[in-house]
Amino acid sequence: MEGVKLMNRTDTKFCFTAKHLNEILTELQDQYNCVEIESKRISTYQTVYYDTSEFKLYLQHHNGKLNRFKVRKRDYVDSNLSYLEIKQKNNKGRTIKVRIKTQSANLQDDKNSEFISHNLPFSPSQLLPVIRIDYGRITLVNKISMERVTIDLGLKFIKNGNTISMDDLVIAEVKQEKKNKSPFIQSMLKRRIFEGGISKYCMAIALTEPKIKANNFKEKINTLNKITKNDLTASSYRSVE
Numbered sequence: 001m002e003g004v005k006l007m008n009r010t011d012t013k014f015c016f017t018a019k020h021l022n023e024i025l026t027e028l029q030d031q032y033n034c035v036e037i038e039s040k041r042i043s044t045y046q047t048v049y050y051d052t053s054e055f056k057l058y059l060q061h062h063n064g065k066l067n068r069f070k071v072r073k074r075d076y077v078d079s080n081l082s083y084l085e086i087k088q089k090n091n092k093g094r095t096i097k098v099r100i101k102t103q104s105a106n107l108q109d110d111k112n113s114e115f116i117s118h119n120l121p122f123s124p125s126q127l128l129p130v131i132r133i134d135y136g137r138i139t140l141v142n143k144i145s146m147e148r149v150t151i152d153l154g155l156k157f158i159k160n161g162n163t164i165s166m167d168d169l170v171i172a173e174v175k176q177e178k179k180n181k182s183p184f185i186q187s188m189l190k191r192r193i194f195e196g197g198i199s200k201y202c203m204a205i206a207l208t209e210p211k212i213k214a215n216n217f218k219e220k221i222n223t224l225n226k227i228t229k230n231d232l233t234a235s236s237y238r239s240v241e
Helices: 018-027 056-062 108-121 183-190 199-206 214-227 234-239
Strands: 010-016 032-034 043-051 070-075 083-089 095-101 130-144 146-157 163-176
Touching: 010 146, 010 183, 010 214, 018 146, 018 163, 043 056, 043 199, 056 070, 056 199, 083 108, 095 108, 130 199, 146 199, 163 183, 163 199, 163 214, 199 214
Parallel strands: none
Antiparallel strands: 010 095, 010 163, 032 130, 043 070, 043 130, 070 083, 083 095, 130 146, 146 163
């Protein structure tokens, strides 16, 4: 995996229903290796996202701003590792990720604070934990080219003791040095699963913050509801709080 971390890359996202997954994995087994951790092919991830009290990072994404950021502490449960990570989408449309190992969720701890201050145009004191997202991840590595595919399933958005589950949804992200029609992308197109998606963080905030600006994500959320046969909105989340 060391050669395919792709910390500076292009990303292509696809969303589809879980019923297609086994068929897709079987079809691609000659082109991709499936990463195993502790003999498991589905790894458990628990991620806490941080934002300002005004959700400035979320709004950067909603408004289509380039040079935008996400900040998260991600626990790789099966390997017992935790990282503080910053993802940037730069003005060339590339994704750049930096991270450090950490056990602390407090961004004002010395090590975390220095990392945030060096890599983000926000003070650590401005950032608060705003939501947790849990899911399982399958990771495929192309056998001949610099490409990695992450396949996330069993998504759960957890906030204030409430949980939204999206069990039928699969979010696949193709990570490449340069965008090309790899076997995975061709498999998507063959099934008329077209490029497009919404970040897990943005989807979670749009669905759990009733007063947040989300009109630019409305169409994407409607599409996800069709895929999962749900009718999730921020209003429906608020009604169960």
